[in-house]
Amino acid sequence: MTAAIQKDTVQKALSAHAAIGLVVSALLYIVCVTGTVVVFYQEWQRIEQPDAPEMARIAPETVQAGIARVLATEKGKPRTTHLYVHLPVPDLPRTTVTTDHQAVHLDGAGRIAAREENGWSEFLLALHYTLSVPGPVGITIVGALGVMIVALSLSGVIAHPRIFRDAFRLRARDRNGIGLADWHNRLSVWTLPFILAIALTGAVIGLATVGGYGLAAKFYKGDIEATYAPIFGGEGKPDARPAPLPDVAATLRHMAVRFPGVRPSYVILHDPGTAGQHVQVIAEHDRRLIYGENYAFDAQGRFHGAAGLADGEVGQQASASIYNLHFGNFGGLPVKIAYVLLGLALSVVTATGVSIWLGKRERRGVHAPRLRSGWDAVTxxxxxxxxxxxxxxxxxxxxxxxxxxxxxxSALFVALAMAWPSRRTKRGMQWSLLASLLGSLAAAIV
Incomplete structure (x- = not known):
């Protein structure tokens, strides 16, 4: 009797262990799939709001007028501490002003044309960044998953000494799952440099938040902004006394004359309308992985210096390059297409890895049809x-x-699949996915 109870307890513990492993694998799969889709983050915004005004460039005076119009609509509200102007760039040729209270598109004359409506794109980005978990917890979890991908990739190479020699060997599909394992191994080898680059940069982006809070607590008395200031530049001294809006037009004119080879993508107003205000311009550099250089100006448009992301310390340049390397925001459309294809391969590797593991359990006599069906529902x-x-x-x-x-x-699909483990459930989801994609295409066209 005792032996039977112990055996039953062990079996339940093993099932719980397997279920926990599947939950972690499912989160890893979600990060891979959403990362693949979010490569076209800017293009998704244009699909969401196709009627927003677009322009190749906008005049400095027009930007100045647009900022004034937007802030004029916020009289009576708490003062905006940071105002962002997204300037037209090739992938997203729109001018958008974002404050603490709203985000609006400007037309070519600097008039407010429409509210920014890119809720789905923002949801997608947040899902990839934080798994929809607010605060530093979500991004830390995603960073840890990035570390896990690195560990899985390296351990997979070590565990298969012939993996590179058999890089193009594909055996026929059979009941033992050899064909599936071959595809898993081959895709892992073919995409190994990409997987390591994506996983490492993702881990750095995710865990940097934890590192930043740790450094702030240890060396900067909890001031997180002071922690990042040596890399990205710091905030000015606040002075809440009222003052005229900064001369953004003069700032942009200065940029065009002094730095003609760069392309401004953002203008950031810190504490606009106060005596402590200052302006920051983020400008892209051609043939560089950095997201841009940060140029600092005072309220009168006088240049105060650059942060050094383009030509500063190696660590600064590396920090500024992580984002573009992770998301493929360099090289235009060809690079984005390559990232999508490689991201699909990584998603397949993640999905087939769990399927192979479940197959090995079944060959050892550990049959878990509900777990198998549940993973199909995740896939x-x-x-x-x-x-x-x-x-x-x-x-x-x-x-x-x-x-x-x-x-x-997602939870409903998994619950239904585990309650009724059947191939019909899997096929039903496959057909539903096709129908949803076709429906979305039709809705976008109409």
């Missing part, structure tokens, strides 16, 4: 849930509850 249910959120955006609008739709749908 096909996550893309289906994403497709449903996109369809909701196109049919319902910017206010659709994207987070609730994604997580509830």
């Amino acid at each position: 096909w249910g996550v893309p289906l849930a994403l497709a449903l959120t996109l369809l909701a955006r196109l049919l319902i609008g910017n206010s659709a509850p994207f987070v609730a739709i994604f997580w509830i749908a």
Whole structure:
């Protein structure tokens, strides 16, 4: 009797262990899939709001007038501490002003044309960055998953000494899962440099938050902004006394004359309308991985210096290059397409890795049809849930509850698949995914 109880307890513990492993693998799969889709983050914004005004460039005086118009609409509200102007760039040729209270598009004359409505794109980016978990917890979890991908990649290479020699060997599909394992191994080898680059940069982006808080607590009395100041530049001294708006037009004219080879992408007003205000311009550099250089100006448009992201210390340049390297924001459309294809391969590697593990358990006599069906639901249910959120955006609008739709749908698909483990459930999700994608395409065209 005691032996039977112990055996039953061990079996339950093993099942719980396997279930926990599947949950972690599912989160890893979600990060891989969303990372693949978010490569076209800027293009998704244009699909979401196709009627927003677009322009190749905008005059400095027009930017100045647009800022004044936007802030004039906020009289009576708490003062905006940071105002961002997204300037037209090739991938997103729009001028957008974002304050603490609103985000609006400007037309070519600097008039407020429409509210920015890119809720789905922002949901997608947040899902990839934080798994929809607010605060530093979510991004830390994603960073830890990046470390896990690095560990899995390196251990996979070490565990298969013939992996490079057999890089192009593909055996036929059979019941023992040899064909699936071959595809898993081959895709892992073919994409290994990409996987390591993506995983390492993702881990750095995710865990930098934890590191920043740790450094702030140890060396900067908890001031997180002071922690990042040596790399990205610091904030000015606050002075809340009222003052005229900064001369952004003079700032942009100065940029055009002094730095003609760079392309301004953002203008940031720190504490606008106060005596302590200052202006920061982020400008892209051609043939560089850095997201841009940070140029500092005072309220009168006088240049105060650059942060050094383009030509400073190696660590600064590396820090400024991580984001573009992770998301493929360099080299234009060809690089983005390559990142999508490589991201799909990484998603397949993640999905097939768990399937291979489940197959090995079955060959040892550990049959878990519910776990197998649950993983099939993750493999096909996550893309289906994403497709449903996109369809909701196109049919319902910017206010659709994207987070609730994604997580509830994903959980429901897994629950149904585990309750009724059947190939019909898997095929139903595959057909539903196709129908959702076609529906989204039709809604976008209409």
